[in-house]
Every structure is written in C-alpha cells, then in structure tokens.
Amino acid sequence: MIDDFLKQFNLTRYQVAKISGVRATTLAMANDKPINSLSVRVLQALAMATGKTPGQVLDELIKQEGNPIINFMQAHPGLDKQLVSDIEDLMIKIHDDGGSLSNVTFNCYYDEGDDTNERATVAMQNLKQQLTEFLNNKRPD
Numbered sequence: 001m002i003d004d005f006l007k008q009f010n011l012t013r014y015q016v017a018k019i020s021g022v023r024a025t026t027l028a029m030a031n032d033k034p035i036n037s038l039s040v041r042v043l044q045a046l047a048m049a050t051g052k053t054p055g056q057v058l059d060e061l062i063k064q065e066g067n068p069i070i071n072f073m074q075a076h077p078g079l080d081k082q083l084v085s086d087i088e089d090l091m092i093k094i095h096d097d098g099g100s101l102s103n104v105t106f107n108c109y110y111d112e113g114d115d116t117n118e119r120a121t122v123a124m125q126n127l128k129q130q131l132t133e134f135l136n137n138k139r140p141d
C-alpha cells in the first residue's frame with residue numbers, strides 16, 4: 001500500500017528512509033500492514049517525504065485502500081455467494097439512504113484468531129446483521 005502511494009510522488013521507501021531518518025526496514029514492514037495499523041512515525045515519514053501533513057497522507061492511503069467490506073470479501077473468495085450478495089444489497093440500500101460505511105473495520109477479526117473461511121463467514125454473518133439493524137434503525141417507521 002505504501003509503495004503504491006509513493007509511486008504518485010516518484011519516491012521509493014529507500015528515499016523516504018533517507019529523507020525522514022526512519023529505517024527502511026520499518027517502512028518495509030509497514031508496507032505489508034493494513035492502513036489502520038500504521039504508526040504515527042511511519043505517517044510522519046511519508047508526510048515529510050511528500051510535503052503533506054500526516055493527516056493528508058492517512059486520508060490518501062484510506063482512499064487508496066477502498067471499501068473495507070469489499071476488500072474483505074475479495075480476500076475471502078470461499079464465502080457463501082448468497083451471503084455476499086445480501087451484504088452487497090444492504091450496502092447499496094444504506095448508500096442510497098445517505099448512510100456511510102466508512103467506519104467499518106475488521107481489526108478484531110484479524111487480531112483475534114486465524115484467518116479461516118469459517119471465521120470469515122461468521123464475521124460476514126455478523127456484519128449482515130449489523131447492516132440490517134443499521135438500515136432498520138435509520139429508516140422512519
């Protein structure tokens with residue numbers, strides 16, 4: 001993710017390390033992490049090298065990362081197709097109602113156990129329930 005971001009500025013992690021003083025190995029390890037686990041130190045290094053603020057860097061990285069729900073579904077191709085379709089339909093309804101799903105994360109999923117199809121299915125079933133409740137609570141009776 002960091003490498004893709006830096007391409008916009010014709011920079012490499014090595015160059016960022018030289019400019020910022022942050023070790024190249026720190027940047028290499030950060031490149032393999034999800035954006036929501038990047039340290040302030042890494043964000044500051046990227047900001048220093050690109051002439052942006054750390055907040056601007058984070059905003060651009062988040063935009064680059066895309067929708068976390070879609071990313072999760074793409075990372076787990078073994079999910080039940082009907083479950084995926086139901087979640088996609090709920091996402092569309094929420095979007096059409098002016099809702100936002102930008103704060104959805106899968107931090108706990110990745111932090112609390114192995115990445116298995118069974119756990120991914122449970123996570124998606126829970127998400128479907130949460131999206132349904134969100135949609136029902138948002139709509140007037």
